[in-house]
Amino acid sequence: MIRKENYETQRVDIITQETIIELLPLAQNISEVILKGGAKKMRLNNGNMVLSVSGNKDFKTSTNILEVLRKTPGVTVDQEDAIFIGGRVAPAIFINGKPVVMSPQELQSYLKSLSPEMVESLEVNSNPSSKYDAEFKGIIDIKLKTDTNLGWKGSYIGNVSANRTNYRENSLNLSYNTGKIGYTMQAGYNDGVTIYRYNALQKLANTNVMRTSTDQRDAGSVYTFQSGVEYRINEKNRLGLSFRGNFRSNDRMRLGSLYTTNQDESQLVFHTESQNPNRYRQNNYGLTADYSLQYKSFQLSFLGNYLLVENKQKDDFINKDKQSTELLSYWKSDMLNKVHIYTAQSDATQKIGNATLEAGFKFSSTETGNHIRYDTLSVNNQFAFDPSRSNRFSYKEKIIAGYIAYSHKFDKLQLNAGLRFENTNSISNAITIDSVVSRKYLEWLPSFSANYTFNSSNELSVSYSRKITRPVFSQLNPFRFYFSPLNYWVGNPYLQPSFTDQIKAVYRYKNWTAVLTFGKEKDVMTRYPLYDPKTNVLQYLGTNLPYRKFASVEVAFPVRISKWWNLNSQFTGYYNDEFRPYLDEVFALKIYNYDVKLNQTFTLPKGYTFNIFTTYESKTGNSLYVIKPRYSIDLSVQKSWLDNKLNTKLSFNNIFDSYDQRVEFRHKKIMDNRFIHWWDTQKLMVSAAYNFGSSKYQGREAQKTEEENRAR
Structure with missing residues (x-):
C-alpha cells in the first residue's frame, strides 16, 4: 500500500x-x-508446474480442459484423447487434490464437460512422491474455481463437432448451497458417430503381397449422472457423500478386406471380405464417502470408494470370398465382464513449526471376472461351441499400503523425504485351461526432493522417486481380441510388474521453464508381434523386457510480441534406450526424437480472441518399429456475450487432416510390414456455455483410485 x-x-x-x-x-x-497482486500464469509448487487457466488468454479459445491440456507444457493428448506426461506416462487425474472415480472413457467425457472458465489452475506432477499410490508415475491436478456464496448456481455446456460424421456433447451442472450443506448434481448426454480406418501393406513369407483395409464406424451414446452432498458440521469437520452412474451403448460396424496378389502384383491370389458388427454395453455405478477434520495445525481425512463396472459385448465375425461371395467362416462371441473395487484410505498431517509430518494408510480389493464364449458355424450350418477360443478368467488383488513423509523449510530451501510400502496379494485364474498364478510381494518405495528459491523469478528443484507398475486386467487375460481374421492380441497371465527409478530437475526463470528427466525402468511390460509364415496370422503377445533407459528435456518459453499477440513455444526432446530380446536376437537401439508446440493468441477488437495452435512430432519409434513424423494445425475464435454469461467458441481442428499415424517394421528379414492408423480428427466444432444462478459454490467431485485406472 x-x-x-x-x-x-x-x-x-x-x-x-x-x-x-x-x-x-x-x-x-x-x-x-x-x-x-494477481495470479501468475505459471509458478512452481515443490518442483511441479502450476498453470493458471481461468482468465488466461492462451486458453480462452479452448472449448474444454482436454484442449487446454493439449497446449500445456509437458503434456501430450493423442488422437484418441489419451493423456500422457513426458511422452510415455499416462498420468492420474486429480480434482482439487483428489483422484477422480471414472473409467478412461468417462474421464474423457468429464474433461470435455469442463470449460476453461470453470478451472482455476492445473498442476503437472511428473515425479510424484511416496505420498501417492505407487502406480501414479504422473499426476495432473485440476483445481476448480470455488466460492461459498449462498444460493444456487447452474451451467450448461453444449458442443457439436462435424465433418464426415457428427458428434454432440451436453453437460448440465447444478449446485445449491445453504451455508451448512452443499448439494451438487451433474448430468450429461453425448451421442454421435466416430470413424477409424486401418490400412496395411505386408509382403508375406511366400513372396505374396497382402493389403489389409479396415473401415470402422462406431455409433454410440453415453448417459451420465452424479449427485453429491457435503455437510459442513462446523469449521473443523466436513462430511461428503456422492453417488454416480455412467451408461454407455455402442453399436459398431467394422468392414475389412484382405487383398492378396503375387510378388509383382500382377495376379490376384485371393480377396477376402470381413464384417464384424459389434454390440457393446457398459454400466458403471460408484459410491464415494469422505470425511475431513482440521484442528489447528492437524489435519485428518478419510476416503472410501466402491465401484461396480459391468461390460457386455457381442460380436459377429463373417468372412467371405469377394469374387464368389462364398462364406469362408462365421463365428460369434458373447462376453460378460464384471469388476468390483473397494478402497479405503486415511491420511494425517501435522505441522510443527517449519516442518510437516504426514502419514497415511490404504487398503484396496479388486475382483474381476471375465467370461467370453465363441460359437463357430459348422458344416451342417449350425453354430457349435468353440473351446479353442472361449475363455473364463478371474483376477483378484488385495493391496495394503502405507507411507510416512517429512518436509522442512530452511529459509529459501525446502527438503522433502518419504517412504512408502505396498504389499500385494494377487491370484489370476485362467479357468478354461486350469492355470492359476498366485503372487505375494512387498515393496519399499522411497522418494526425495529439494527446492531452492533464489528470488521471486528464479527457482530450482531436484527430485527422485521409485515407482511400481502392475499389469492391467487386459494385459493378463489370455484370450484373443481380434482386429481382423488374421490379426489379434493375447494377454499374458505371467506378466511381472515393472519398477521405475527416476530423477527430475526443474528450473524456472519468470514464466520460462526447463525440465530434465532421466531414469531406468526394469521388467518393462510391452507387446511384441509374432508372425506365422504358414498361416499368415499376426498375433501380438505380452512380455517383460529386461530394462529400458529414458531421458527427456522440456523447455517452455512464452513471449509477448505485442499487446495483442502472445506466443507460447514448447520444445521437448526424448531419448529411449530399449534392450529387447526378440526371436533369438537382441535389439537395442537408441532412439532420439522431439516434439514442438506453438500456441499463438491474438486479442482482437470488439472482444474477439483468435488462436492458432500448431504441433509437430518428429520421426520416432522403438527397437522394432519406426513411426513417421506428423503435424497438426488448429484454428479457433472466442467471443463472450450477455455480460459474460454466454461464451461461444468456434474451432477447426487438424485443418489439413495430417495427424494419421504411419508405422513401419524395422527388420525386413523378419517381417516386411507397414500400416497406417487414421482417426477422424479433422472437425469443425461449435461450443456454447451459459452460466445462470446466483451462487458460485462448487462441491467436491467424485474420486478415483489407482485400481480403477487399471480395471480396463
Missing part, C-alpha cells in the same frame, strides 16, 4: 510483471494507492 498526500485514491490490479502506477492529483485529503 502506497500513501501520498494530495492524490486521489486508486486501486490497481497487478496482472503482469509490468505494472504502471498512476497517481491522480487531488486538492484535499490524504489518499492511497492499493496494489493488489
Whole structure:
C-alpha cells in the first residue's frame, strides 16, 4: 500500500510483471494507492508446474480442459484423447487434490464437460512422491474455481463437432448451497458417430503381397449422472457423500478386406471380405464417502470408494470370398465382464513449526471376472461351441499400503523425504485351461526432493522417486481380441510388474521453464508381434523386457510480441534406450526424437480472441518399429456475450487432416510390414456455455483410485 498526500485514491490490479502506477492529483485529503497482486500464469509448487487457466488468454479459445491440456507444457493428448506426461506416462487425474472415480472413457467425457472458465489452475506432477499410490508415475491436478456464496448456481455446456460424421456433447451442472450443506448434481448426454480406418501393406513369407483395409464406424451414446452432498458440521469437520452412474451403448460396424496378389502384383491370389458388427454395453455405478477434520495445525481425512463396472459385448465375425461371395467362416462371441473395487484410505498431517509430518494408510480389493464364449458355424450350418477360443478368467488383488513423509523449510530451501510400502496379494485364474498364478510381494518405495528459491523469478528443484507398475486386467487375460481374421492380441497371465527409478530437475526463470528427466525402468511390460509364415496370422503377445533407459528435456518459453499477440513455444526432446530380446536376437537401439508446440493468441477488437495452435512430432519409434513424423494445425475464435454469461467458441481442428499415424517394421528379414492408423480428427466444432444462478459454490467431485485406472 502506497500513501501520498494530495492524490486521489486508486486501486490497481497487478496482472503482469509490468505494472504502471498512476497517481491522480487531488486538492484535499490524504489518499492511497492499493496494489493488489494477481495470479501468475505459471509458478512452481515443490518442483511441479502450476498453470493458471481461468482468465488466461492462451486458453480462452479452448472449448474444454482436454484442449487446454493439449497446449500445456509437458503434456501430450493423442488422437484418441489419451493423456500422457513426458511422452510415455499416462498420468492420474486429480480434482482439487483428489483422484477422480471414472473409467478412461468417462474421464474423457468429464474433461470435455469442463470449460476453461470453470478451472482455476492445473498442476503437472511428473515425479510424484511416496505420498501417492505407487502406480501414479504422473499426476495432473485440476483445481476448480470455488466460492461459498449462498444460493444456487447452474451451467450448461453444449458442443457439436462435424465433418464426415457428427458428434454432440451436453453437460448440465447444478449446485445449491445453504451455508451448512452443499448439494451438487451433474448430468450429461453425448451421442454421435466416430470413424477409424486401418490400412496395411505386408509382403508375406511366400513372396505374396497382402493389403489389409479396415473401415470402422462406431455409433454410440453415453448417459451420465452424479449427485453429491457435503455437510459442513462446523469449521473443523466436513462430511461428503456422492453417488454416480455412467451408461454407455455402442453399436459398431467394422468392414475389412484382405487383398492378396503375387510378388509383382500382377495376379490376384485371393480377396477376402470381413464384417464384424459389434454390440457393446457398459454400466458403471460408484459410491464415494469422505470425511475431513482440521484442528489447528492437524489435519485428518478419510476416503472410501466402491465401484461396480459391468461390460457386455457381442460380436459377429463373417468372412467371405469377394469374387464368389462364398462364406469362408462365421463365428460369434458373447462376453460378460464384471469388476468390483473397494478402497479405503486415511491420511494425517501435522505441522510443527517449519516442518510437516504426514502419514497415511490404504487398503484396496479388486475382483474381476471375465467370461467370453465363441460359437463357430459348422458344416451342417449350425453354430457349435468353440473351446479353442472361449475363455473364463478371474483376477483378484488385495493391496495394503502405507507411507510416512517429512518436509522442512530452511529459509529459501525446502527438503522433502518419504517412504512408502505396498504389499500385494494377487491370484489370476485362467479357468478354461486350469492355470492359476498366485503372487505375494512387498515393496519399499522411497522418494526425495529439494527446492531452492533464489528470488521471486528464479527457482530450482531436484527430485527422485521409485515407482511400481502392475499389469492391467487386459494385459493378463489370455484370450484373443481380434482386429481382423488374421490379426489379434493375447494377454499374458505371467506378466511381472515393472519398477521405475527416476530423477527430475526443474528450473524456472519468470514464466520460462526447463525440465530434465532421466531414469531406468526394469521388467518393462510391452507387446511384441509374432508372425506365422504358414498361416499368415499376426498375433501380438505380452512380455517383460529386461530394462529400458529414458531421458527427456522440456523447455517452455512464452513471449509477448505485442499487446495483442502472445506466443507460447514448447520444445521437448526424448531419448529411449530399449534392450529387447526378440526371436533369438537382441535389439537395442537408441532412439532420439522431439516434439514442438506453438500456441499463438491474438486479442482482437470488439472482444474477439483468435488462436492458432500448431504441433509437430518428429520421426520416432522403438527397437522394432519406426513411426513417421506428423503435424497438426488448429484454428479457433472466442467471443463472450450477455455480460459474460454466454461464451461461444468456434474451432477447426487438424485443418489439413495430417495427424494419421504411419508405422513401419524395422527388420525386413523378419517381417516386411507397414500400416497406417487414421482417426477422424479433422472437425469443425461449435461450443456454447451459459452460466445462470446466483451462487458460485462448487462441491467436491467424485474420486478415483489407482485400481480403477487399471480395471480396463
